[in-house]
Amino acid sequence: MATYVTSDAHGHLRALDRALSLAAPGPADTLFVLGDMVDRGPDPVGVIQLVRGIPGVRVLMGNHERMMLDALLHDSDIDLGTWALNGGYATAPGLDRLPREEFSDIIDWIANLPLYDVVEAGGRAFILAHAGIDALAARGYLATAGVDCSEGRGASSASREQLMDMMAQQDPQDLLWIRDRFWAEPTGLVGKDGSGPVVIAGHTPSTALGFYAQAGEGVGVSEDGRGMVTPLGACDATGGVADRVDIDCAAAGGHEMGRVGILRLDDGATWYADVLEGE
Incomplete structure (x- = not known):
């Protein structure tokens, strides 16, 4: 049993389908999809339908799913405008074409997607969230739970239950939207010995x-100018391990x-499928 992760297909059904064919997760494997299935690309509803049909799939909510729900479930011109400006124009027509029962089923499913998960693979814990975490708040909570991450210890001693409890204390807005504070600073969760959750x-x-x-x-950009899976943070303080x-991989860029x-x-291991012109 292996564990795979992907994210941010943004309506590019064909590229997602090709990437899945290359990676070829089996029925006993787990695939995590970290949100942003919708908006921008030509077939967001097709992406949702493909993802839902994958055996062993576990899906987290992204900020674009959240914007879509806010626009569809709230009677607010502001929410509708925000969704449209962020690519909702690509998703709405496909939803409108669905039979009412299927539309309701999809919206109910998305509304109940979790914001985070913690999984163990290859002897390490991985924290999964659409946008990232508030690392300072994470370390603070773990300290109250008896996991001291200071002085290069990291959080290798934290159990999955403790990490899940820590994630439950995170601001949902951070899990969906954080950028600068997450990518610019070490998490402090990987210790000097290289152990700890990534x-x-x-x-x-x-x-x-x-x-x-x-x-x-040049960071995060392949030789041909495309997005790529990018580890960050490897240094002496993390034992050379990216935290x-x-x-x-910038599918939203077309x-x-x-x-x-x-x-x-x-x-x-990584696999890629380029977004081709017209798809």
């Missing part, structure tokens, strides 16, 4: 990481820079 997130296109992570030009991984990436947590 955070896997999407939301921020890897092609923009140079700005948000203050890491310089954060961005898996948003065919010029975007692709869908899939990461296997067990061994770090």
Whole structure:
């Protein structure tokens, strides 16, 4: 049994389908989809339908699913306008074409998606969230639970239950929207010995990481100018282990820079499918 993660397909059904064919997760494997299935690309509803049909899939909510729900469930011009400005124009027509029963089923399913999860793979714990975490708040909560991350200890002693409790205390807005504070600073959860939980997130296109992570030009960009699965934070303080991984491969950017990436947590293997022109 292996564990795979992808995120931010943003309506690019064909690229997601090709990436899944390359990674080929089996029926006994688990695939995590960290949100932003909808908006921007040509077939957001198709992405939802494909994802829901994958055996062993576990889906988290992204900020675009949250915006969609706010627009559809609240009688607010502001929410509708916000969704439209962020790509909802690509999702709404597909939803309108659905039979009422299927529309209701999809909306109910999305409304009940969790914001986070913690999984163990390849001998390590991974914290999963759409956008990232407030690392300072995370360390503070763990300290109250008896897990002292200071002085390079990291959080390797934290149980999955403790990490899940810590995530339950995070601000939902951070889990859906955080950028600068997450990508620019170490989490402090991976210790000097290289052990401890690694955070896997999407939301921020890897092609923009140079700005948000203050890491310089070229970070998160492949040789042909496309997004890529990007580990960050490896240094002496983490025993050379990246404490954060961005898996948003910029599909929202379309065919010029975007692709869908899939990461296997067990061994770090990656697969990509470019977003092609017209899809």
